[in-house]
Amino acid sequence: MSVLVTGAAGFIGAEVSKRLLEAGQNVIGIDSLNDYYDVSLKEARLGLIQQHAGFTFLKLDLADREAVEKVFADNEISHVIHLAAQAGVRYSLENPHAYADANMLGFLNILEGCRHHKVEHLVYASSSSVYGLNAKVPFSTKxxxxxPVSLYAASKKSNELMAHTYSHLYGIPTTGLRFFTVYGPWGRPDMAMYKFTKAIFEGKSIDVYNHGDLSRDFTYIDDIVEGIIRIKDVxxxxxLKSAAEGLAPDESPAPYSLYNIGNGSPVQLMDFISAVEKATGIEAKKNYMDMQPGDVSQTWADTEDFFAATGYRPQVGVEEGARRFVEWYRNYFSI
Incomplete structure (x- = not known):
């Protein structure tokens, strides 16, 4: 039996695939290798994974219904870890159709594959973006x-609703994970840590939105991956619940779970920038700007339910995480 990992050449997908392979599991990795960001970075991640025995890579678009059906038909898949998506809040303002194709149609094809081939557990990526205009913190799945304030966020909430429907109708066990601002080595070029580090080394200014009055629940990649690996077997x-009990949004009589997966302690944007400056040894030139459309002023994960389910709490703070990222960046770009 194999674990299917979608988005296997992506930031999180590559690290999850590596961990599974190191544990002796067979992994089938899917990725479209689209050009949303530098394809060479995705290919470099893939190169590291392909050094492990037991890894099979398939380049395909999840919106291709027949191709996805063939993956499930041709392989014995016990678990699916669905991490493929069109990412990015700001990009969704410019290319909305990409989100419908990748995040909704692609997810429907994965659900159908799980339905017809008796997959034991589907773990899928949601996002902290679903909290949108919520003011109560920390954000709770209850x-x-x-x-939502972006199409990206709306597509991720749609995934949660679609998963619940399939859990209810067909008994497919599904677990949604709302990721909170993941960063670390091999990270995406459109994310803050990468953008700030690149600009600092190039002597360019960094854009500081909402004039720095932002906070994020920054979560290091190793902590995210450990959480995914543990929740796969939960x-x-x-x-366990009945509809008569008055269900919270994260509860259901169906085999359906929903968790925040984050650090559980927000960091002010200016402190995050300071950590990058310390790691690079260079003070950043700052371009203070207004809030961008689709953005929120803060994120903060209530992770107590996730801790209860997995027994795991994040281990890496932002200063150590920044140091590790900058070290990787220096090595990768030979700085």
Whole structure:
């Protein structure tokens, strides 16, 4: 039996695939290798994974229904870790159709594959973006998320609703993970840590939105991966709740779970920038700007339910995480 990892050449998908392979599991990795950001970075991640025995890579678009059906038909898949998506809040303002194709149609094809091939557990990526205009912090999965402020966020909430429907109708165990600002070595070029480090080394200014009055629940990649690996084996069970009990948004009679996966302690943007400056040894030139459309002023994960389910709490703080990222960046670009 194999674990199917979608988005296997992506930041999180590559690290999850590596961990699974190191544990002796067979992994089938899917990725479209699209050009949303530098394809060579994705290919470099893939190169590291392909050094492990037991890894099979398939280049395909999840919106291709027949191709996805063939993956499930041709392989014995026990678990699916669905991390492929069109990412980015700001990009969704410019290219909305990419989010419908990748995040909604692609997810439907994955759900159908799980349905027809009796997958034991589907773990899929949601996002802290679903909290939108919510003002109550820390953000809890027991809170409603009815006011998204970007199409990206709306597509991720749609994934949660679609997963619940399939759990209810077909008994597919599904677990959604709302990721909170993941960073670290091999990270995406459109994320803050990468952008800041690149600009600092190039002597360019960094854009500081909302004039620095922002906070994020920055979460180091190793902590995210450990959480995913642990939750894979925490399979939701049907019938633990009844509809008569007055269900919270993260509860269901179906085999359906929903968790925040984050550090659980927000960091002010200016402190985050200071950590990057310390790691590079260079003071950043700052370009203070207004808030961008689709952005939120703060994120903060309530992770107590996730800790109860997995027994894991994040280990890496932002200063250490920044140091590790900058060290990787220097090596990768021979600085």
């Amino acid at each position: 809170d409603g998320v009815d006011h 399979v939701p069970q049907a019938g």
